[in-house]
Amino acid sequence: MTRRAVVTGVGHYLPERVVENAEFEASLDTTDDWIRSRSGIERRHFAAEGETTSDLATHAARAALQDAGITADDVDAIVLATSTADLTFPSAATMVQAALGMTKGFAFDLQAVCAGFVYALTNANALILSGQAERVLVIGAETFSRIMDWTDRSTCVLFGDGAGALVLEAQDCAGTSDDRGILSTDLNSDGRYKDLLYVDGGVSTNSTGHLRMQGNQVFRHAVEKLAGTANTALKTAGLAAGDVDWIVPHQANIRIIQGTAKKMGLSMDNVVVTVQDHGNTSAASIPLAPSVGKSRGQIKDGDLIVTEAIGGGLAWGAVVLRW
Numbered sequence: 001m002t003r004r005a006v007v008t009g010v011g012h013y014l015p016e017r018v019v020e021n022a023e024f025e026a027s028l029d030t031t032d033d034w035i036r037s038r039s040g041i042e043r044r045h046f047a048a049e050g051e052t053t054s055d056l057a058t059h060a061a062r063a064a065l066q067d068a069g070i071t072a073d074d075v076d077a078i079v080l081a082t083s084t085a086d087l088t089f090p091s092a093a094t095m096v097q098a099a100l101g102m103t104k105g106f107a108f109d110l111q112a113v114c115a116g117f118v119y120a121l122t123n124a125n126a127l128i129l130s131g132q133a134e135r136v137l138v139i140g141a142e143t144f145s146r147i148m149d150w151t152d153r154s155t156c157v158l159f160g161d162g163a164g165a166l167v168l169e170a171q172d173c174a175g176t177s178d179d180r181g182i183l184s185t186d187l188n189s190d191g192r193y194k195d196l197l198y199v200d201g202g203v204s205t206n207s208t209g210h211l212r213m214q215g216n217q218v219f220r221h222a223v224e225k226l227a228g229t230a231n232t233a234l235k236t237a238g239l240a241a242g243d244v245d246w247i248v249p250h251q252a253n254i255r256i257i258q259g260t261a262k263k264m265g266l267s268m269d270n271v272v273v274t275v276q277d278h279g280n281t282s283a284a285s286i287p288l289a290p291s292v293g294k295s296r297g298q299i300k301d302g303d304l305i306v307t308e309a310i311g312g313g314l315a316w317g318a319v320v321l322r323w
């Protein structure tokens with residue numbers, strides 16, 4: 001028998017306000033056509049004034065708990081991936097813990113920017129495999145609208161706000177690649193690429209800052225590194241791209257998503273795509289996608305999923321799991 005971390009619930013939350021590409025045409029030298037054709041994005045959600053990352057995360061967490069048929073009392077730990085926590089401290093995760101009425105266990109934030117959810121899944125998996133937790137709520141939640149420079153057309157049209165959550169539960173499995181649950185993980189980072197994607201402020205520099213990105217440089221790294229990490233994780237699990245039912249990619253740019261699928265030899269029919277409706281929601285994009293994909297009937301029990309992401313750091317990675 002092998003202990004595995006199995007997904008038993010999924011949920012998401014998107015703020016009410018939807019902003020179409022055309023809205024940017026009034027204040028920026030940009031067009032709906034440029035944004036659609038260069039990124040695949042058509043619209044995104046922005047949090048209301050006063051609506052925080054932990055608010056979004058709490059909604060998504062409640063939906064995931066309901067989907068799993070459990071309550072917060074059944075959860076041992078919360079791992080929340082975010083780069084846009086409400087406050088410098090305490091963690092947004094402990095705010096979610098309090099909002100859910102959970103008084104036991106532990107909660108913490110994890111920051112790996114757009115790769116955050118892959119890092120969070122890997123850490124939650126390790127907590128479960130080591131026996132420190134039986135059930136973990138893994139959340140990705142962001143309010144990137146708070147760190148946009150609204151005069152920079154090369155970044156502010158690309159990002160959105162949102163949250164997604166999964167419940168991971170320890171289950172005894174046969175120990176083969178037919179098992180449900182997380183089958184393998186692969187994490188990478190290379191800090192030499194800091195200047196390609198960063199926020200030009202922070203606590204230690206006494207400022208908040210705005211997101212800065214050399215988009216075309218990040219793009220150059222993305223397809224190769226994403227296909228590479230996905231194939232490495234598949235190999236670790238004793239599987240190959242041909243075994244994959246669904247790629248659930250980080251949703252930054254439809255051209256990166258298409259390029260990665262092509263490099264892996266997979267069709268776009270095998271990819272869950274939400275970038276057109278959400279934009280880039282950083283750590284929230286991966287958990288948002290299976291939640292939306294499941295409601296579209298795209299993901300079914302037993303499907304083999306590879307999820308992959310790259311972002312600031314650069315940090316990138318992949319997780320292979322059977323739904």
Ligand code: UT7
Nearest residue numbers: 030031034038039114153154215216218219252253310311
């Ligand atoms: O999630 C974290 C990881 N992030 C990513 O994966 C993002 C990766 N990068 C990308 O998705 C793409 O590079 C972008 C969508 C950001 C940009 O697409 P691109 O095809 O790489 O365009 P570019 O940056 O090379 O810019 C092409 C032109 C430039 O004009 P010139 O220098 O050719 O005259 C830009 O100034 O497009 C211009 N441009 C715009 N034009 C209209 C940049 N932003 C805009 C805009 N509207 N919003």
